[in-house]
Amino acid sequence: MSIKLFSARHNVASARITAPKMPPTKVPIGSAWQIFVIWAIIGAQSFGGGPTTQLLIRREMIEKRGWITDQDFSEMWTLSNLVPGINLVAFSLLVGRKLCGFKGAMACTWGMMLPSATITTLLTAGFTSLQKYAFFQAMLHGIIPATVGITFVFVVNFARPYLKQSLEEGRTSFAINLLFAATTALLLGVLKMSAVLVLILAAIAGAILFPILLPKAMQSEQIVTAATVAEQSEEIKS
Amino acid sequence: MNPFIYFLLFLKASLFSTGGLGNLPSLHQDLIANNWAVEAQFAQAIAVGQISPGPNGLWSVSLGFLTYGYLGAVLALVALSLPPFTVLALASVHQRFHERPQVKGLLRGVGLGVVGLMLVVSLLLTSSESMQDWKAWLIAIGAFGLLASKKVHVIVVLLLAALVGFLCYGL
Numbered sequence: 557m558s559i560k561l562f563s564a565r566h567n568v569a570s571a572r573i574t575a576p577k578m579p580p581t582k583v584p585i586g587s588a589w590q591i592f593v594i595w596a597i598i599g600a601q602s603f604g605g606g607p608t609t610q611l612l613i614r615r616e617m618i619e620k621r622g623w624i625t626d627q628d629f630s631e632m633w634t635l636s637n638l639v640p641g642i643n644l645v646a647f648s649l650l651v652g653r654k655l656c657g658f659k660g661a662m663a664c665t666w667g668m669m670l671p672s673a674t675i676t677t678l679l680t681a682g683f684t685s686l687q688k689y690a691f692f693q694a695m696l697h698g699i700i701p702a703t704v705g706i707t708f709v710f711v712v713n714f715a716r717p718y719l720k721q722s723l724e725e726g727r728t729s730f731a732i733n734l735l736f737a738a739t740t741a742l743l744l745g746v747l748k749m750s751a752v753l754v755l756i757l758a759a760i761a762g763a764i765l766f767p768i769l770l771p772k773a774m775q776s777e778q779i780v781t782a783a784t785v786a787e788q789s790e791e792i793k794s
Numbered sequence: 795m796n797p798f799i800y801f802l803l804f805l806k807a808s809l810f811s812t813g814g815l816g817n818l819p820s821l822h823q824d825l826i827a828n829n830w831a832v833e834a835q836f837a838q839a840i841a842v843g844q845i846s847p848g849p850n851g852l853w854s855v856s857l858g859f860l861t862y863g864y865l866g867a868v869l870a871l872v873a874l875s876l877p878p879f880t881v882l883a884l885a886s887v888h889q890r891f892h893e894r895p896q897v898k899g900l901l902r903g904v905g906l907g908v909v910g911l912m913l914v915v916s917l918l919l920t921s922s923e924s925m926q927d928w929k930a931w932l933i934a935i936g937a938f939g940l941l942a943s944k945k946v947h948v949i950v951v952l953l954l955a956a957l958v959g960f961l962c963y964g965l
Contacts, residue, residue, distance in 0.1 A: 601847060602848060603845075603846075603949065636881055637812070639880045641808045641817075642851035643878075644851075645875055645878035646879075646881035649881055665875065671847075672846065673867070673871045676842060676847075676855050680842050680859040694965075697959045697962070698955040699952055700841070700925075700930075701931065701933040702933055702937035702955035703840045703844070704837070704934040705934040706937060708938050709941040714813070714905075714909055718902070737910040738910065739910070740907040740909075741910035741911065741914050744819065744910070750820075750823065751820040751822075752806055754907060754910075756810065757907075758907030760903075762900050762901070762902050763896045763903065764896075766899030767895035767898075
């Protein structure tokens with residue numbers, strides 16, 4: 557078991573707040589293969605993406621087995637939101653590493669990804685083979701506009717925590733944040749710059765401009781990324 | 795199609811973005827510029843990604859299959875799974891740097907950048923060929939409303955959309 561990272565973090569936390577109660581593991585931690593199977597079941601069950609998966613992980617890892625604590629969960633989730641790519645993959649890597657080192661990380665991640673990726677591929681194949689039928693074409697004519705609606709919901713969900721936070725920081729901050737997002741949109745949409753280049757520029761500009769323009773906000777701001785807030789608000793609802 | 799370049803495009807898109815659909819702007823730009831994908835395939839892949847289990851980010855696997863068959867799906871899956879490994883390194887340095895204003899500014903900048911880019915791509919999707927009549931717009935607005943209310947599951951929304959599509963265009 558490799559727990560050096562998080563045990564160190566726990567000590568810091570417990571010194572600062574009160575000593576967290578560490579509930580004993582209800583079930584001894586299984587082999588990498590058992591972990592793989594548990595996560596494969598989580599992955600294959602998690603219809604509806606992030607919030608559902610999080611809920612299932614919480615149930616299996618904390619409530620049912622006591623393999624990780626609530627605090628582990630929150631810390632790992634926050635960290636997972638700071639790295640590129642699918643946050644849930646980063647999260648499963650951290651949980652797995654805590655359970656049984658690198659083997660555990662592989663077990664959790666591929667357990668979650670392989671069955672669900674296979675189902676996704678087969679669904680897509682089914683989709684493609686149905687395309688020659690007129691009734692399915694008609695259904696697609698309904699589904700595709702709906703996905704346009706879905707992507708707009710994604711944009712709103714992603715933008716909401718930033719808008720909210722900047723509003724709390726004051727009107728100037730709100731205007732600056734809005735202007736920043738609009739500039740990136742113009743760089744991609746009008747100047748046709750590469751999306752990756754725009755994001756790199758946004759990272760550099762953010763690191764230089766925000767500490768100068770919004771010094772107060774950059775001092776006090778909690779590390780909560782958009783995805784965290786969006787997921788949390790969805791989790792409460794579901 | 796060059797499988798290596800194809801893989802690198804997926805890797806790049808995922809390495810410079812975060813969250814399930816964050817890689818959409820970059821993939822959209824690159825695959826369409828190379829004529830390796832058409833607009834409709836993105837919409838289909840997003841729909842399948844919503845229906846199927848697992849992280850929403852698996853929509854890229856569906857896009858991989860649509861544009862490059864089973865090899866595309868595998869390449870997409872591998873490309874998608876690599877960038878999150880950076881979390882293992884980050885976990886050990888995070889504690890030391892996360893209080894710095896520059897780091898916070900950088901994260902804010904990337905987040906707002908993703909918002910701007912996603913907005914542009916969503917607008918581009920509205921110009922796809924299946925958004926030509928008012929019925930399609932009504933479906934899009936209806937789906938947005940139902941989902942934004944958070945009372946209806948996305949799978950229900952897609953099933954309703956399929957039904958409405960069948961009634962509007964199939965009879």
